[in-house]
Amino acid sequence: MAIVRCLLRASALVVLLLIMVVSADCQPSPAPQNQPGPVAARPQPHSEQAYSLPPDKLAQAIALNKIRVALDIGGSLWGLIVLWFLLASRTAVRLDGWTRETMKPRWLQGLAFFAILIVLLALANLPLDAIGQTASLRYGISVQGWPSWFGDQGKGLAVSIVIGVPIALFFNWIVRKSPRRYWIWLWLLSLPLILASVFISPLVIDPLFNKFEPLEKTHAGLVGKLEEVVGRTGTNIPPDRMFLMKASEKSNGINAYVTGVGSSKRFVMWDTTTDRMPDDEIMFIFGHESGHYVLNHIPKMLAGLMVGLFFVFWACAGLAEGMVRRFGERWNVHAVASRAGFLTLFFALSIAGFVLTPLANTVSCHFEHEADIYGQEAIHGLVADPQRTAVSSFNHLGEAWLDDPNPNAFIEFWSYSHPSVQRRAEFARHYDPWANGGHGRFFAK
Numbered sequence: 510m511a512i513v514r515c516l517l518r519a520s521a522l523v524v525l526l527l528i529m530v531v532s533a534d535c536q537p538s539p540a541p542q543n544q545p546g547p548v549a550a551r552p553q554p555h556s557e558q559a560y561s562l563p564p565d566k567l568a569q570a571i572a573l574n575k576i577r578v579a580l581d582i583g584g585s586l587w588g589l590i591v592l593w594f595l596l597a598s599r600t601a602v603r604l605d606g607w608t609r610e611t612m613k614p615r616w617l618q619g620l621a622f623f624a625i626l627i628v629l630l631a632l633a634n635l636p637l638d639a640i641g642q643t644a645s646l647r648y649g650i651s652v653q654g655w656p657s658w659f660g661d662q663g664k665g666l667a668v669s670i671v672i673g674v675p676i677a678l679f680f681n682w683i684v685r686k687s688p689r690r691y692w693i694w695l696w697l698l699s700l701p702l703i704l705a706s707v708f709i710s711p712l713v714i715d716p717l718f719n720k721f722e723p724l725e726k727t728h729a730g731l732v733g734k735l736e737e738v739v740g741r742t743g744t745n746i747p748p749d750r751m752f753l754m755k756a757s758e759k760s761n762g763i764n765a766y767v768t769g770v771g772s773s774k775r776f777v778m779w780d781t782t783t784d785r786m787p788d789d790e791i792m793f794i795f796g797h798e799s800g801h802y803v804l805n806h807i808p809k810m811l812a813g814l815m816v817g818l819f820f821v822f823w824a825c826a827g828l829a830e831g832m833v834r835r836f837g838e839r840w841n842v843h844a845v846a847s848r849a850g851f852l853t854l855f856f857a858l859s860i861a862g863f864v865l866t867p868l869a870n871t872v873s874c875h876f877e878h879e880a881d882i883y884g885q886e887a888i889h890g891l892v893a894d895p896q897r898t899a900v901s902s903f904n905h906l907g908e909a910w911l912d913d914p915n916p917n918a919f920i921e922f923w924s925y926s927h928p929s930v931q932r933r934a935e936f937a938r939h940y941d942p943w944a945n946g947g948h949g950r951f952f953a954k
């Protein structure tokens with residue numbers, strides 16, 4: 510699971526006040542990308558690259574990944590442009606003025622201001638999301654019809670408003686009450702808010718977008734095999750914490766992930782995965798996900814995030830104040846503590862989020878690599894050939910999502926939360942610590 514991305518997303522949701530449209534899932538599992546295919550372990554001749562695609566799919570993967578990269582980086586820059594426009598065109602200030610003229614209670618003015626702002630930002634983002642969906646449909650990854658897609662967008666917007674507006678009001682209030690030290694308060698509040706959002710996501714948010722049922726209900730045999738992995742890893746993931754998500758209604762992607770924290774912690778498998786991947790490969794993916802828990806990736810990430818956010822909040826408060834000093838007159842924004850001025854803080858946090866993307870992804874890739882090693886070691890002795898199983902599962906994932914077998918190095922550095930499928934498959938092919946009587950890094954045998 511893209512644990513770092515999950516947490517960053519959760520923190521982005523909180524820290525950036527959920528102004529962006531919430532999409533429900535946490536982009537989990539060994540690889541983000543898809544497409545249907547036959548599922549028998551593919552032979553992997555050692556002379557070739559560990560991950561390869563047939564020529565027609567290779568061409569599709571290259572074309573699709575150009576679109577993905579453009580949308581990913583372009584989308585971040587577009588978000589900054591929109592925020593800048595809202596400030597520079599005085600749209601935010603006018604909106605604030607309008608709410609003051611038309612509504613009496615102060616809380617109602619703030620509520621309307623932030624709700625309308627969230628809607629404006631969602632509308633600005635809609636065309637890019639629609640382009641992404643168009644490409645995904647065209648390349649056979651998404652199978653979701655437009656009415657359903659727009660329904661999800663609407664639900665995402667509703668969630669953003671319901672959660673984002675109160676947080677924005679609260680944060681705005683803190684800035685007003687403590688104009689010099691507010692960034693410390695926001696930082697202190699971010700941890701409980703992140704934890705709360707990770708906790709409630711699988712219980713409240715995810716079911717709004719997808720259907721879940723106990724994995725045992727339809728895949729008792731598979732649950733039995735996963736319990737074998739549980740026995741070897743010593744994790745506490747009982748069958749009632751394993752769920753099947755009906756992803757096939759919307760996607761051809763293959764995926765599995767762990768989510769939640771404390772009593773909401775669970776393992777989720779997309780039904781596309783169980784339909785098209787052999788059980789031993791699912792065991793490998795499950796081992797990978799278990800690795801995130803056993804190796805304490807979530808607490809480590811949270812700790813790192815809190816250290817990082819301290820400096821981010823400090824720097825962004827300075828940047829926001831600098832913006833008000835430099836452009837305040839022109840924008841008619843006279844303090845960060847004003848409602849429109851609060852947008853400068855949001856703008857600064859968005860810049861930080863964009864600039865720090867490669868750093869967050871580097872940390873994420875490190876954890877994902879560790880989880881890959883763990884997953885391969887976890888199935889040792891349970892499947893006939895862990896190397897072959899892992900390599901085959903990466904090929905299934907890569908083919909399903911149409912991952913580029915040879916991505917551009919800079920793009921990989923900037924926007925990949927997981928090592929490329931090629932790197933992962935290549936590592937798996939050569940990882941055999943048991944040769945000559947050795948043992949793995951995380952298991953005694």
Ligand SMILES: [Zn+2]
Pocket residue numbers: 510511512537538539797798801877880
């Ligand atoms: Zn992972």
